[in-house]
Amino acid sequence: MLFNWFRKNKKTSANMAKERLQIILAHERAENKAPFLDDLRQDIIKVIAKYVDIDPSSINVNLQKDSSIEVLEINIPIK
Amino acid sequence: MAGKVLTITSGKGGVGKSTSSANISLGLALRGKKVVTIDLDIGLRNLDMILGLENRIVYDVVNIVEKVCKLNQAMIKDKRTDNLYLIAAAQTRDKSAVTAEQIVELTEELKKDFDYIILDSPAGIEGGFKNAMMPADEVIIITTPEISAVRDADRVIGILESNNKTEMSLIINRINPELVKKGDMMSKDDVLQVLNIPLIGVVPEDKNIVSYTNTGEPSILHSQSESGLAYKNIIQRIMGENVPFMEINEKKTGILTSIINFFKE
Ligand SMILES: Nc1ncnc2c1ncn2[C@@H]1O[C@H](COP(=O)(O)OP(=O)(O)OP(=O)(O)O)[C@@H](O)[C@H]1O
Ligand SMILES: [Mg+2]
Numbered sequence: 001m002l003f004n005w006f007r008k009n010k011k012t013s014a015n016m017a018k019e020r021l022q023i024i025l026a027h028e029r030a031e032n033k034a035p036f037l038d039d040l041r042q043d044i045i046k047v048i049a050k051y052v053d054i055d056p057s058s059i060n061v062n063l064q065k066d067s068s069i070e071v072l073e074i075n076i077p078i079k
Numbered sequence: 080m081a082g083k084v085l086t087i088t089s090g091k092g093g094v095g096k097s098t099s100s101a102n103i104s105l106g107l108a109l110r111g112k113k114v115v116t117i118d119l120d121i122g123l124r125n126l127d128m129i130l131g132l133e134n135r136i137v138y139d140v141v142n143i144v145e146k147v148c149k150l151n152q153a154m155i156k157d158k159r160t161d162n163l164y165l166i167a168a169a170q171t172r173d174k175s176a177v178t179a180e181q182i183v184e185l186t187e188e189l190k191k192d193f194d195y196i197i198l199d200s201p202a203g204i205e206g207g208f209k210n211a212m213m214p215a216d217e218v219i220i221i222t223t224p225e226i227s228a229v230r231d232a233d234r235v236i237g238i239l240e241s242n243n244k245t246e247m248s249l250i251i252n253r254i255n256p257e258l259v260k261k262g263d264m265m266s267k268d269d270v271l272q273v274l275n276i277p278l279i280g281v282v283p284e285d286k287n288i289v290s291y292t293n294t295g296e297p298s299i300l301h302s303q304s305e306s307g308l309a310y311k312n313i314i315q316r317i318m319g320e321n322v323p324f325m326e327i328n329e330k331k332t333g334i335l336t337s338i339i340n341f342f343k344e
Contacts, residue, residue: 012262017226018269025233025273032237 082190090231092202108163131295174207280313
């Protein structure tokens with residue numbers, strides 16, 4: 001019992017595997033549902049950059065799915 | 080009869096699809112179901128050897144779709160039960176030798192005479208996998224508790240969902256309880272939390288499987304083996320029986336070994 005208690009406080013390699021998977025899969029699932037998001041992001045950067053000064057790395061494109069509606073969310077912070 | 084097509088797939092290769100196909104097919108047949116199992120890993124024929132039927136093959140699945148032979152000429156009867164037939168993969172062709180439509184047509188025909196049509200899918204997400212996916216009424220996804228197998232399983236689950244194949248369940252294969260306890264292998268619950276589809280079975284790492292494959296006698300014929308017991312439970316669940324998931328426990332270690340192990344870490 002005591003031994004197990006000590007172990008629980010250590011981050012095991014299994015815990016790390018699970019956490020890494022949860023992060024990468026969240027990303028890949030979104031990507032696979034809307035494979036066009038990356039291209040869309042690039043196109044938006046091109047267009048906006050013609051008119052205003054932006055930091056390309058700060059642009060966030062996100063597709064969110066509720067039970068009934070899908071929302072395409074685009075965040076463009078302007079410098 | 081209105082048979083059901085059950086596809087066994089995984090994404091990553093070598094995680095136990097063919098071993099599971101053999102055990103599930105034979106197990107269902109031994110429980111009185113009429114079963115035909117088709118090896119769709121064209122070019123890499125395997126299921127025949129795992130089932131111990133390799134000497135009986137004359138015709139294969141490509142011969143059927145190319146109408147070189149009649150359907151029943153390519154159906155190899157199992158040695159142990161009259162309820163199981165195998166249709167072998169072609170060994171000298173590749174995945175493009177058949178189309179998904181042809182496999183759908185074949186399985187529709189077989190549904191008239193069989194309770195279960197079990198499709199052993201090749202690894203990957205390309206054509207060969209699509210041939211196995213398109214006819215499926217239900218899909219069993221096999222993964223091991225390893226990071227790359229789980230990631231690939233998730234990809235396959237995504238593809239199945241987008242093709243409206245929503246009847247899915249999961250087998251976690253090759254769980255090693257000692258490693259899980261040490262925290263060096265993801266547990267059944269860890270994998271389930273990541274993949275989030277219903278579990279149909281957990282098969283422990285079983286060193287006997289090598290010799291069962293050597294002799295062409297799948298685990299299910301060795302009812303006392305750990306893997307045999309696990310597959311027996313899976314078959315019961317496929318048949319709609321309610322069986323609790325057995326906890327896979329590590330072999331008992333004495334207090335002394337526990338202390339030694341503790342200091343080793
Ligand atoms: N539970 C287990 N315990 C020990 N060894 C296993 C277990 N399950 C499968 N194996 C072994 O793993 C290897 C791969 O199994 P198998 O051929 O069934 O995988 P597969 O997914 O069909 O592979 P492929 O992708 O090449 O078709 C085999 O040597 C098999 O004996
Ligand atoms: Mg195989």
